[in-house]
Amino acid sequence: MRQSDLFMDSSILYRSTQKYFDKKLQDYHLTYAQLPVLIMVYEKEGISLQEIALQGVYDKGTITKNVQKLESLGFIEVLPSKKDKRSKELYTTTQAKSMMVDIYNLRMGWWKHLNSNIPSELIDRFSDLFLSITENAKSLADQNDTLIQFYDHQKVNLKEYPDHISTVLYTGGCNFQCSNCPRKDLVFLKQNQVELPLSDIENYLEKRKGMIQAVCIKGGEPCMHPELGSFLVYVKSLGYKVLIETNGSYPENLQEWILEGYVDYVRLLIKNAPDAYEECIGIHPYDVSKINKTIQILKESNIEYSYVTTVYSKFHSQEKLVSISKWLSDNTLYEIKSGDVDIQQLEDWISKMKVYMPNVRIGGIS
Numbered sequence: 146m147r148q149s150d151l152f153m154d155s156s157i158l159y160r161s162t163q164k165y166f167d168k169k170l171q172d173y174h175l176t177y178a179q180l181p182v183l184i185m186v187y188e189k190e191g192i193s194l195q196e197i198a199l200q201g202v203y204d205k206g207t208i209t210k211n212v213q214k215l216e217s218l219g220f221i222e223v224l225p226s227k228k229d230k231r232s233k234e235l236y237t238t239t240q241a242k243s244m245m246v247d248i249y250n251l252r253m254g255w256w257k258h259l260n261s262n263i264p265s266e267l268i269d270r271f272s273d274l275f276l277s278i279t280e281n282a283k284s285l286a287d288q289n290d291t292l293i294q295f296y297d298h299q300k301v302n303l304k305e306y307p308d309h310i311s312t313v314l315y316t317g318g319c320n321f322q323c324s325n326c327p328r329k330d331l332v333f334l335k336q337n338q339v340e341l342p343l344s345d346i347e348n349y350l351e352k353r354k355g356m357i358q359a360v361c362i363k364g365g366e367p368c369m370h371p372e373l374g375s376f377l378v379y380v381k382s383l384g385y386k387v388l389i390e391t392n393g394s395y396p397e398n399l400q401e402w403i404l405e406g407y408v409d410y411v412r413l414l415i416k417n418a419p420d421a422y423e424e425c426i427g428i429h430p431y432d433v434s435k436i437n438k439t440i441q442i443l444k445e446s447n448i449e450y451s452y453v454t455t456v457y458s459k460f461h462s463q464e465k466l467v468s469i470s471k472w473l474s475d476n477t478l479y480e481i482k483s484g485d486v487d488i489q490q491l492e493d494w495i496s497k498m499k500v501y502m503p504n505v506r507i508g509g510i511s
């Protein structure tokens with residue numbers, strides 16, 4: 146017999162349980178993922194999304210996805226709370242109520258199978274012990290459950306996401322220290338800076354579905370926040386397109402979100418030619434390998450992306466811009482924005498860049 150490994154064993158138990166229920170629930174078009182949510186609603190009619198998240202240690206995106214699925218199958222109704230119109234209450238429908246006996250029987254059958262050949266006093270002791278272990282796990286998970294924080298919100302924007310009406314959210318903090326940074330207030334957050342209530346942002350997004358088409362995330366540097374991932378799941382579950390504007394120095398997070406399908410458009414801010422990066426971003430020395438990785442990820446992805454460089458006479462020249470173009474060598478859009486350089490001068494430099502970047506043009510948002 147193999148040695149016991151609690152984590153591996155609980156993972157095997159979870160996956161076996163999932164397989165069993167997924168098969169048995171096929172006729173109801175349900176999967177195991179929705180089952181705990183359905184049972185929680187049935188056992189506490191009028192429960193809120195927040196209560197479900199707390200009880201089940203779910204992130205907001207997972208809950209929203211499962212609730213939407215249950216709603217589309219006609220098993221639950223989501224109604225505005227009578228006490229507070231901004232929150233929602235969940236109720237099971239008559240259709241769900243009529244099948245709950247079957248669900249409980251299924252659950253009992255599975256539990257009996259798991260217990261077979263084990264004395265009942267051992268099972269009782271195991272159940273108590275397992276509950277204590279789960280409570281310990283939950284308390285630490287709750288402590289570590291950081292949510293993304295936004296410090297600015299431009300409610301409607303017609304330019305950020307090409308050909309879409311978007312809303313723009315700004316994260317705080319950045320790993321670069323560009324001397325010409327237009328949002329130093331977001332990079333060097335004041336100690337008394339207050340984040341926007343996430344519930345206000347969520348209410349806004351839920352109410353504007355259909356009117357606004359895309360959510361743009363800028364900073365600071367959004368990709369430095371791994372917790373942004375669960376917010377993106379939530380935004381996608383509402384049907385919005387997502388644009389991320391990044392300095393390209395967190396390729397791992399960006400790649401994960403692209404592969405998961407959370408991102409539709411990336412705008413990559415290119416600061417300068419590789420040999421002049423550090424003077425622009427205020428970090429000495431700076432190795433551009435992370436930026437290279439981001440460029441490679443974008444080129445190999447199926448999503449839309451573009452590059453932007455804001456040009457300053459202190460840092461840039463025709464030689465530097467041609468060197469950037471050679472480095473990127475790409476057919477995608479490359480926007481050159483003037484920081485303090487004459488537009489005529491930029492036009493002249495751009496004409497030399499076209500050999501490597503045929504879609505380079507004046508414009509850009511930074």
Ligand code: SF4
Pocket residue numbers: 319320321322323325326327328329332364365366392
């Ligand atoms: S990367 Fe962007 S946000 Fe960060 S310091 Fe530079 S300009 Fe500011």
